[in-house]
Amino acid sequence: MSRILALAYGVASYLAFLASLLYAVGFVGDFLVPRSVDAGGPRSPLGVAVPVDLLLLGLFAVPHSVMARPWFKRRWTRFVPPSVERSTYVLTSSLLLGLLFWQWRPIPIVVWHVDNPVGRWLMGAIFWAGWALVLVSTFLIDHFDLFGLRQVYLHVTGRPYTPIAFKTPGPYRYVRHPLMTGFLLAFWATPEMTVGHLLFAGSTTAYILIALRFEERDLAGFHGESYEAYREQAGMLLPFPRARKRS
Numbered sequence: 001m002s003r004i005l006a007l008a009y010g011v012a013s014y015l016a017f018l019a020s021l022l023y024a025v026g027f028v029g030d031f032l033v034p035r036s037v038d039a040g041g042p043r044s045p046l047g048v049a050v051p052v053d054l055l056l057l058g059l060f061a062v063p064h065s066v067m068a069r070p071w072f073k074r075r076w077t078r079f080v081p082p083s084v085e086r087s088t089y090v091l092t093s094s095l096l097l098g099l100l101f102w103q104w105r106p107i108p109i110v111v112w113h114v115d116n117p118v119g120r121w122l123m124g125a126i127f128w129a130g131w132a133l134v135l136v137s138t139f140l141i142d143h144f145d146l147f148g149l150r151q152v153y154l155h156v157t158g159r160p161y162t163p164i165a166f167k168t169p170g171p172y173r174y175v176r177h178p179l180m181t182g183f184l185l186a187f188w189a190t191p192e193m194t195v196g197h198l199l200f201a202g203s204t205t206a207y208i209l210i211a212l213r214f215e216e217r218d219l220a221g222f223h224g225e226s227y228e229a230y231r232e233q234a235g236m237l238l239p240f241p242r243a244r245k246r247s
């Protein structure tokens with residue numbers, strides 16, 4: 001693949017990611033976007049909305065997790081140039097998220113509603129803190145590597161790719177997956193929880209818990225005992241390390 005083409009593809013994929021991230025904030029928070037978790041999308045009866053929404057979540061979740069596995073990357077880099085493998089993952093995920101945002105069926109039956117102004121403010125604060133934690137965590141790991149730009153940049157400048165080192169800066173000292181903690185805070189903190197939003201938050205939580213098992217298996221396989229020691233020291237999603245096993 002020509003270097004300039006790879007760069008253009010990487011930048012386009014990164015922009016698709018940025019657009020889907022920004023849209024996700026409005027989608028979950030129910031503001032500024034034409035179709036959100038609770039409004040604007042096609043209306044369907046409950047018996048249709050639930051399976052359609054679950055299908056959309058599954059269409060995102062399965063490729064998003066499978067395409068991140070080392071065995072999958074080994075196989076498909078026989079067909080996709082390694083320099084744009086991550087960008088292709090990012091682009092695929094962003095397009096599938098776009099499909100979800102576009103076709104999501106709102107189910108605006110209220111589950112809980114917070115009237116108290118302090119409670120509403122608190123929910124808003126947790127929502128924004130969650131998104132901030134997501135963004136900050138990407139930079140702490142390596143934002144441009146996670147979203148494929150570093151790979152195409154190295155390719156364009158003729159340098160070999162080096163995997164990002166395992167590190168535990170800031171919140172990673174206490175929590176192994178702060179990026180996912182951020183998503184969970186943003187997805188659950190709402191002053192008005194509807195059935196549709198609950199379906200979204202509950203399903204994405206289940207997906208995150210499953211996906212993290214795969215990610216941790218890969219990390220433990222790659223880093224061995226040092227990752228096991230890290231698991232003893234830092235909590236998975238909350239800053240509470242697991243109890244040490246008695247020997």
Ligand SMILES: C[S@@+](CC[C@H](N)C(=O)[O-])C[C@H]1O[C@@H](n2cnc3c(N)ncnc32)[C@H](O)[C@@H]1O
Nearest residue numbers: 137141165166167168172176177178179180181
């Ligand atoms: C989307 S990031 C999410 C990182 C982490 N699961 C979280 O929620 O903060 C996934 C990538 O980060 C890598 N990763 C996870 N923890 C890491 C760490 N402490 N240092 C460097 N890379 C890490 C994984 O190998 C994977 O490629």
